[in-house]
Amino acid sequence: MKLVNTRINTPTGQVAVGVGVGVGALVAWWAWRRSTANQLPTKWEEVGVVSKLNVYPLKSGRPVSVSEADATERGLSADGALDRSFLVMKKDGPLLTGRQVPKLTRVAISFKGHKVTFESPDNPAGPIEVDLELVAKEAKVVELIVFGANAKGLDCGDEVAAWMSQAVSAGETPVRLLYNGEDPLTQRCARRAPYYDFRHIRDSDKVTYADTCAYMLASESSLVDLNARLAEPVTIDWFRANVVVQGSAAYDEDDWAFVRFGGEGEQSVVLRRLKPCDRCIFTTVDPYRGCKTADQEPMTTLRKYRLLDGPEKLAKAWSIKPVFGSHMGIDVCGKVKVGDKVWVARASSNPRWHF
Structure with missing residues (x-):
């Protein structure tokens, strides 16, 4: 953004007019950003269906798999x-x-x-x-x-x-x-990283005890690709996804800026991608045996091909943290069901949607 100065011969006049025009440009830019920040996409592409919904009532505990759930501002909710x-x-x-x-x-x-x-x-x-x-x-x-x-x-x-x-x-x-x-005693905002500005995180994105945000989304095809590289396959439970998508290409979710569920023309639930899901040592915990893997899989394999190469600042911060799945916020609450069609708006189609 450039601030335009109109020159007047007197120093006082030059400063006054320059600052006035600059502030005007800043206000106009801020108004534009605010007006577009909450706008939903108008073009959607069908990529698959919801194959699994998991609620994790106990942080780090076993999932409760459900056929339908309420998508709330603080995450999935079903049967209490x-x-x-x-x-x-x-x-x-x-x-x-x-x-x-x-x-x-x-x-x-x-x-x-x-x-x-x-x-x-x-x-x-x-x-x-x-x-x-x-x-x-x-x-x-x-x-x-x-x-x-x-x-x-x-x-x-x-x-x-x-x-x-x-x-x-x-x-x-x-x-x-x-x-x-x-009826929450307190709500936390989605966690912002001190090392990078994930600009799609908003103050309105709330969580209870989740690490970062209200939703984690992953795809079956990405898991299939990973398992083809592993000596011992893992399940989606190792990645603790709330919403699992079937039918999309492997890692296609890297390009999903918005995700909508339901029939064509419906907007029952809309999720917004906040950031890639950077993976930590928790991924090496076998959720069925309750112990860490001796070979640090699947992290060891993920590091071979799922480390970021940019932006430079983020790639440096996540130099040993591969990405798998997406952290999501919610823009439209409602019901989501297993079998719902999944529609996406791609980040590659709009520069404003890139993380």
Whole structure:
């Protein structure tokens, strides 16, 4: 953007007119950007169908696979299960994920009304039930930091805390279980990186306990391509995707700026790509065995062909972090179902949509 100066012989006049025109140009540019920021694409391309929907009510826990879900501003929700609305933290300490306690990935969760059941093959005591009405009534609020942001949760009690400690660490690490559900105590904004300006992240993008954003999208074809390079194949559960697409070309999702679900002309749900999903050591956790792979797969293989080569600043920051799938925000909430058609607007068709 250039600021245009109109020259007048007096120094005072020159500065006054130059700044006036410059501010006018700045205001016009800001008004244009604001007016176009929330506009949805008008041209869509059909690329496949939704093949899987996963809700992860417990952060780092087992997924709840559903045939349909509400796509909310904080993630998928189905039958009372809201994505990443429970988390495990050390007693009087930081949050814990499958990176620190891989057995957390084997903890399953199910809902029946206001009662929630947890079970794990790593706790011989069997399942345990938590009454969320009682949790809300007792209202023991705990404050914590989630990836640099302040957050809160309702403590779910001593009994389930002891059960969870046994499930994730054989009782060696005392933990607490927190809940932040349908009526949130706090909401966090999608996490912005200090090393790069992902300009499609907005202040309106909210999360509960998710690392970065409300949605992670991946494709079956990309997984097939990866598995063709691996000695032992992995499943999509290793990548913890909320929405899985079938029928598109491998890694075609790298070019999807917007994703819409439903029939032609419908706009039931629209997701907006915030950034590529950069992968960390969590990808090496086998979610069925609850342990890290000895050969650090599939990360080792992904690093051979899925590291960014640009933009330079981001490629440097992610020099050992391959990308797989996309982090998404939401522009239109609604219902999404397995079998829904998937329509996309490509980043390559509009320079404003590039990350």
